Amino acid sequence: MESSFPFGVILAVLASLIIATNALVAVAELLLIHKNDGVSLCFTLNLAVADTLLGVAISGLVTDQLSSPAQPTQKTLCSLRMAFVTSSAAASVLTVMLIAFDRYLAIKQPLRYFQIMNGLVAGACIAGLWLVSYLIGFLPLGVPIFQQTTSQEPCSFFTVFHPRFVLTLSCIGFFPALLLLVFFYCDILKIASMHSQQIQKMEHAGATAGAYRPPCTPSDVKAVLTVAILIGSFTLSWTPFLITGIVQVACQECHLYVVLERYLWLLGVGNSLLNPLIYAYWQKEVRQQLYQMALGVKKGLASFLLLLSARDGGTEVSRKTACHIATISHPQLDG
Numbered sequence: 001m002e003s004s005f006p007f008g009v010i011l012a013v014l015a016s017l018i019i020a021t022n023a024l025v026a027v028a029e030l031l032l033i034h035k036n037d038g039v040s041l042c043f044t045l046n047l048a049v050a051d052t053l054l055g056v057a058i059s060g061l062v063t064d065q066l067s068s069p070a071q072p073t074q075k076t077l078c079s080l081r082m083a084f085v086t087s088s089a090a091a092s093v094l095t096v097m098l099i100a101f102d103r104y105l106a107i108k109q110p111l112r113y114f115q116i117m118n119g120l121v122a123g124a125c126i127a128g129l130w131l132v133s134y135l136i137g138f139l140p141l142g143v144p145i146f147q148q149t150t151s152q153e154p155c156s157f158f159t160v161f162h163p164r165f166v167l168t169l170s171c172i173g174f175f176p177a178l179l180l181l182v183f184f185y186c187d188i189l190k191i192a193s194m195h196s197q198q199i200q201k202m203e204h205a206g207a208t209a210g211a212y213r214p215p216c217t218p219s220d221v222k223a224v225l226t227v228a229i230l231i232g233s234f235t236l237s238w239t240p241f242l243i244t245g246i247v248q249v250a251c252q253e254c255h256l257y258v259v260l261e262r263y264l265w266l267l268g269v270g271n272s273l274l275n276p277l278i279y280a281y282w283q284k285e286v287r288q289q290l291y292q293m294a295l296g297v298k299k300g301l302a303s304f305l306l307l308l309s310a311r312d313g314g315t316e317v318s319r320k321t322a323c324h325i326a327t328i329s330h331p332q333l334d335g
Helices: 005-036 039-059 062-066 075-108 119-142 163-204 218-250 257-269 271-282 284-311 315-328
Strands: none
Touching (some): 005 062, 005 284, 039 075, 039 271, 075 119, 075 163, 075 271, 119 163, 163 218, 218 257, 218 271
């Protein structure tokens, strides 16, 4: 196989960005949960945790890829590493599905939603999700037909896992789940259309704006839009890898492993970097919380500089510095 050093550099940068961005969003979600105590926020926090763990898992592969010349990794160790990577990726995808179902339920059953989706149910869903994710990730270790017979190259997905594993995941898990998500959103669009027609009828009947409160609120619509973007991003990220893996099973002579491992697998893993960016951009409450966190860091830095300069005898200079930092720490956040 071609030199793995450039691939290792890309993997190192990607892992660092995934860990940093998801950790920031996870902290923001924790603070929002402390303020609002929302079940939906627990699901988005779980997504950030799953993506952070994926970044940690792939960082374990960086040393192997950066070694020059690339050294083969013990097969058992490589299998465990890729099992953790696969489990974290599965948890991320399943959490996106859980968030989509949560929003679907909130719009489909707005009056019964809080009775159905309480803290106990949410905790059971998250626990079951992680159980299923680790069963998926470690499945090849117990099923010989999903294992490669030889492993002489640096650790990567297809040096230990057979493309049959990708075929099984695609046919049993990914594509049926994708069809289910399409059904959810078609039904949501149908419900939204019915709500719009009801509002128009009441307006024509002369009802005042305050006399009717539609079940589907603007915040629900924004949340659904965010989830739709999440689903679109993970579909575009993972579909090329899965489809090409199926082609590799059907065409053993094609030798698509380099394309799968060096490009399409990275594209799929990159979805864990897109998720926090999507939430940070599209969800106003997350964006505001990140802003407040940045503001707190700036204020803390100003206080630290003030104390440091005062101790060194530069009180007047430190006050000016602190005032300058405090001034630039209060720009207005766009809605």
